[in-house]
Amino acid sequence: xxxxxxxxxxxxxxxxxxxxxxxxxxxxxxxxxxxxxxxxxxxxxx
Numbered sequence: 001x002x003x004x005x006x007x008x009x010x011x012x013x014x015x016x017x018x019x020x021x022x023x024x025x026x027x028x029x030x031x032x033x034x035x036x037x038x039x040x041x042x043x044x045x046x
Contacts, residue, residue: 003009
């Protein structure tokens with residue numbers, strides 16, 4: 001890996017730091033969209 005003089009070494013991300021933007025955030029957005037789209041249908045059945 002190329003290291004520029006005077007620059008700090010980049011930290012290695014943990015598994016949780018990698019999964020948060022690639023898995024958890026998209027799943028949360030999809031859950032919110034699902035509730036917004038299907039919510040009115042669920043409410044009218046009662």
